[in-house]
Amino acid sequence: MVGLQSVGPLCAGTFGITATAATLSGLTIPPSGSCTLVFGVQANKAGTLTNTTSAATSNETSPSSPATATLSVTAPPIIAIAFNPTSVPLNGTTKLTFTITNPNLSTTLTGISFTDTLTPLTNPTGLTGTCNGTAPTTTATSISLAGATLPGGASCTFSITVTDPVMGVVTNSTGPVTSANGGTGTAATASLNARSGAVAVDSQGHILVALPNANKVLTFNSNGSPLGSLNPSFLGAFGQPSGIAVDSKDNIYVADTGNNRVLVFASIAKGAAPQLQTTTGNFAPLSSPKGVALDSSDNLLVSDTANNRVVAFAVTHSASGGVSGLSSLTQIGPAISFLGQLNAPLDIAVDSQNNILVLDSGNNRVVTFTSWALGHAPHTQIGPAIGFLGQLATPGGLAVNSRDPNSMCKDQILIADTGNQRVVILNSLAQGAGPRNQISSSAMNGQLTNIAGGLGAAPNGNILLLEPSSGRLAEFSDTGTFSFSVPITF
Numbered sequence: 001m002v003g004l005q006s007v008g009p010l011c012a013g014t015f016g017i018t019a020t021a022a023t024l025s026g027l028t029i030p031p032s033g034s035c036t037l038v039f040g041v042q043a044n045k046a047g048t049l050t051n052t053t054s055a056a057t058s059n060e061t062s063p064s065s066p067a068t069a070t071l072s073v074t075a076p077p078i079i080a081i082a083f084n085p086t087s088v089p090l091n092g093t094t095k096l097t098f099t100i101t102n103p104n105l106s107t108t109l110t111g112i113s114f115t116d117t118l119t120p121l122t123n124p125t126g127l128t129g130t131c132n133g134t135a136p137t138t139t140a141t142s143i144s145l146a147g148a149t150l151p152g153g154a155s156c157t158f159s160i161t162v163t164d165p166v167m168g169v170v171t172n173s174t175g176p177v178t179s180a181n182g183g184t185g186t187a188a189t190a191s192l193n194a195r196s197g198a199v200a201v202d203s204q205g206h207i208l209v210a211l212p213n214a215n216k217v218l219t220f221n222s223n224g225s226p227l228g229s230l231n232p233s234f235l236g237a238f239g240q241p242s243g244i245a246v247d248s249k250d251n252i253y254v255a256d257t258g259n260n261r262v263l264v265f266a267s268i269a270k271g272a273a274p275q276l277q278t279t280t281g282n283f284a285p286l287s288s289p290k291g292v293a294l295d296s297s298d299n300l301l302v303s304d305t306a307n308n309r310v311v312a313f314a315v316t317h318s319a320s321g322g323v324s325g326l327s328s329l330t331q332i333g334p335a336i337s338f339l340g341q342l343n344a345p346l347d348i349a350v351d352s353q354n355n356i357l358v359l360d361s362g363n364n365r366v367v368t369f370t371s372w373a374l375g376h377a378p379h380t381q382i383g384p385a386i387g388f389l390g391q392l393a394t395p396g397g398l399a400v401n402s403r404d405p406n407s408m409c410k411d412q413i414l415i416a417d418t419g420n421q422r423v424v425i426l427n428s429l430a431q432g433a434g435p436r437n438q439i440s441s442s443a444m445n446g447q448l449t450n451i452a453g454g455l456g457a458a459p460n461g462n463i464l465l466l467e468p469s470s471g472r473l474a475e476f477s478d479t480g481t482f483s484f485s486v487p488i489t490f
Contacts, residue, residue: 011035046075046104075103076185077112077150079177085288085306086344086362087193087396087453089212089240089257090167090468090490094192096121097159098143100131100177102150111180112148117141121162121172121192129158167194167450167468167490191394193361193418195290195346196466196490198243198397199456199473202250206268207464209454209473210254212240213490217254219268222459224473224486230254230265235274238263242453243291243347247298249321251275255289255302262289262302264323275323281311282331291347291398295354299372300326303345303358309333310345310358312372332358332369332376339367339378347398347453351411355379355429359398359415364391366398366415368429380433382413386424387435393419397453400428401478404461409478412436414455414463421451423465425478439463439480458483466490 013027015037022039029035043049049071055063078101083094098116102109112131118124124138134148136158143160150156164170173189198210205222208230215238217230230252232238239258246252250267261279265272279286281304291303300313310332316325333342343362350356354371365383369376383392397416404410411428422440426433441447454466454473462483463476468490475483 011037043071043073046073046107048072074107074109074182076182077101077109077177077179078103078185079114079174079188081116081172081174081188081190083172083190083192084344085290086191087195087242087290087305087346088164089242090194091163091165091213092194092240092258093161093163095159096124096162096172096190097157098136098145098174098188099155099157100145100148100150101155102152102182104152104182106152107181108149108151109179109182110147110149112150112177113144113146113179114175114177115142115144116172116174118143118162118172120166120170122165123163124160126161127158128160129156131156131158164192164194167196167452170194191419193346193394193396193452195242195396196450196452196454196468198241198255198291198347199399199454199464199466200244200246200252201403201456201459201464202246202252202268204250204269205459206250207456207458207473208244208246208252208268209466209488210241210244211488211490212242212257215240217241217244217252218488219272220473220486224484226486227268230272231274232263233274235263235277243289243303245292245294245300247294247300247315247323248296249298249317251315251317251321251323253292253294253300255292257288257290257305260286260288262286262292262300262326264326266322270320270322276326278313278326278328280328281313282309282328286311291345291359293348293350293356295350295356295372296352297354297373299329301348301350301356301372303348304331305344305346307334308342308345310342310348310356312376329372332356336367337378339381342367346396349398349400349413351400351429352402353411353430357398357400357413357429359395361395364393364395366395366413368433379429382426382433386426389424389435389438390420392417392424395419396451397455399455399457401457401461401463403457403459404478406461409461412478414457416451416453416455416465418452421448423448423451423455423463423476425463437478437480439476441480
């Protein structure tokens with residue numbers, strides 16, 4: 001009920017108005033007279049709505065019959081957008097899909113229109129699909145739809161490919177979707193994360209850095225002195241390497257995202273020569289894998305991002321300690337029981353108890369599972385809310401710090417909370433995974449920016465972090481005390 005808009009001249013009485021009802025009492029009407037009241041109302045759903053009054057009563061007559069009136073309400077169109085994948089390297093491409101729905105079951109919407117300026121995304125190409133036969137229009141910086149028609153209950157979907165020129169989180173918002181006969185609906189929003197890379201450390205203290213934009217994997221000594229870079233050689237060039245991990249014998253595993261594969265290299269101590277690759281998991285092709293991790297039994301876990309799943313492999317070692325084979329096991333997701341569905345799992349980590357942690361970036365959370373040996377059953381989720389540290393926003397990286405020399409800090413969970421430009425530090429799963437601290441600035445460069453992945457544990461138990469805006473790999477304590485940095489060209 002919006003309010004009383006007008007009162008007729010013979011309507012002298014007591015009026016009552018609430019959010020959902022109107023009442024009238026104490027009215028006196030002369031013979032052959034009438035009273036007209038006009039109320040403003042607002043419909044909360046579409047369709048044919050029926051309003052029925054109670055019976056009118058008076059001191060002189062029997063109660064009247066209730067009065068009834070109907071109102072036909074047409075709802076505006078609904079627009080939704082989504083990126084796939086939701087994480088790309090700097091200047092990488094992704095598909096942006098638009099879905100427009102007519103929520104009215106029996107009313108056709110006409111004149112459906114909207115505009116998305118795409119800023120700062122660029123180069124919209126490869127338009128596919130229409131809206132019930134009406135093709136969207138693209139320019140160098142926008143996409144728009146004008147004059148489309150959708151029957152009742154119908155929807156339309158169309159997509160473009162866009163380029164992300166900005167490191168970190170980009171939030172794209174359309175303008176409101178409008179229609180000629182259903183009014184104006186809301187806008188739609190989706191976020192895209194340009195991932196900075198990944199960090200791993202082997203048992204000898206060597207630091208490995210995967211850089212998807214540079215198509216390189218760099219290696220360093222524990223003090224940050226450069227050693228060189230990995231060469232895929234006969235396996236072909238890197239294509240956006242986004243994830244990196246080492247096994248118990250220091251063999252190196254790289255999620256080569258752009259080539260939809262995982263590459264395996266010998267340890268740095270044995271020359272880091274390429275050994276083998278896999279392009280499938282659980283009998284299906286990998287699609288944009290972005291994270292890799294290994295448990296203490298050397299089961300390899302891969303976050304197969306575009307397929308919304310985690311796939312697992314048993315690693316077979318040769319007599320010399322290299323990797324001679326990967327045997328596909330099974331997968332986690334997309335459906336994960338009472339925890340719903342994985343949505344763009346971006347990164348993965350394993351703690352010292354072999355619990356599995358998956359950065360479910362599309363759902364702004366970390367989901368956890370029991371160890372592979374115990375059946376990898378879903379356990380719990382962390383986020384979006386994380387206690388006094390607020391809400392996660394498009395998290396871009398995950399690590400578990402199993403190297404902290406303080407036993408009370410062992411297995412701390414580290415999250416690159418990209419949308420909030422901070423590193424979130426949580427207690428271990430064994431301690432309840434509650435909020436512990438956050439790092440949002442560095443002693444050298446002030447406020448952290450472009451935090452988009454690239455987390456790891458240093459040999460001394462400190463935190464390693466890739467900082468693209470500062471062009472470095474930095475080391476911090478879990479209280480934010482800066483230790484050293486290594487220049488990196490992203």
